[in-house]
Amino acid sequence: MNLLTKIPLSKPKNPIDYSSQLLLLGSCFSENIGAKLEHYKFQGLQNPFGILFHPLAIEKLIQKSVNQELFIEEDVFYENEQWHSFDAHSCMSNPSKEKIIIDLNEALSSTAAQLKKASHIIITLGTAWVYRNTLSNEVVANCHKVPQSNFTKELLSVDEVAESIKRITTLVESINSSAQFIFTVSPVRHLKDGFVENQRSKAHLIAAIHQTIATENLLPRLSYFESYELMMDELRDYRFYAKDMIHPNEVAIDYIWGRFVEVWIDDSTAMMRKVDEVQRGLQHRPFNREGDLHQKFLKSLAQKIAYIKKEYPFMDFNISKA
Structure with a gap:
């Protein structure tokens, strides 16, 4: 018996593996993945900008990163005892004007560096609604709880x-033609x-x-992954939502991640299982x-980490917290 309508997903020609360099940008769901x-x-x-x-x-922010347009004092403002940028999320806000400018420019630098070497750029769009600052006439990334009277709301x-x-x-493409x-x-x-x-x-975005x-x-270099459709069709039930009935819950995130792995992760599932085993071991809390039992456990864990790092030296595990 088939209890759901399964969405057919197509495998790409250039999937993700452990040699891939990734850049993820966008809404909070991009943070789940x-x-x-x-x-x-x-x-x-x-x-990098939240x-x-x-x-x-x-x-x-991609434009500023590519063109190396640094943030300056005029790009930040003070509100509710914090300095903010209308171009970044509130996680970048800071009580120090100097510190927020440094952090924003470091984010620009890291973004530019990753754009140049990225094999895959994953962009999750959340909304087509935007807020325009009436004073500057600029569309903002975040209103930072500035009074709504300072903005007009528009649907792209x-x-x-x-x-x-x-x-x-x-x-x-101007700095990376193969992403x-x-x-x-x-x-x-x-x-x-x-x-x-x-x-x-959502309809406008899709x-x-x-x-x-x-x-x-742009095919095959521009692809679409059906996160929204998987939630709306395969997981068509409120039991897959968090308590706010708005965000996908952990079960839904795990399911969509599993479908993402099916499509986009290439020949890495065996190593992923080994990494997951180590990650779970690092979360173990001994009596x-x-x-002796815990010392044996740590020795076994260290051997597993050494095996993984021999093949993938870039992987870093903090065994000292185990």
Whole structure:
């Protein structure tokens, strides 16, 4: 008996393996997938400017990184006892003006470096709704709890999203002509925008991505992964949502990750199992740290880590915390 409608997913020609260099940008769902990739010790950089919800925010920071447009004092502002940037998430905010500028420019540097060597760039779009600062007339990445009267709310059209995606790919191509783009739409529902408004937003994002794939002749270097569709169709039940009934819960994230592995991870599952075994071992909390059993356990764990690092020296495990 088939209890769900299974979405057919196509395998790409250039999948991810342990030699891949990854860059993940976008909404909070990119952090869910990023956490999985980090757990399994894949190489990459995840959201160096924090969560970015819409394509214009991602585009602007890629542009600044590629063109090495450094942040200066005029790019930050003081609100609620913190310095912020309208171009970055609040995780970058800081009580020190000097420190936030340093952090933002370090993020620019690390992003530029990863863009140049990235084999796969995974971009998760969360919404097509944007907020425009009425004073500067600039679309912001984050409002940082500045009064809403300082912004106008706009819905990007399908064409506007598609044009932004094309500019993103063109910017990256100027420094890295071989990167594979994986676009996906976050299954997180933005219900503060409204139920109908959320659906309109997701529809614009999905249509724009596929419009770009179809018209820009970027295949196979631009692909779509069906995160949103997996949540909406294969996991069509509120038991797969967190308590807020908006975010996917751990079961849903694990399921979508599993489908991602099926499609995008190439011949690495055996090593992934070994890495996972070590990661679980590092989380083990013994009854007696000085006892013989735990010392034997640590010796066995160290041998497993040595085996993995012999093949993949870049992997780093902190056995001292075990």
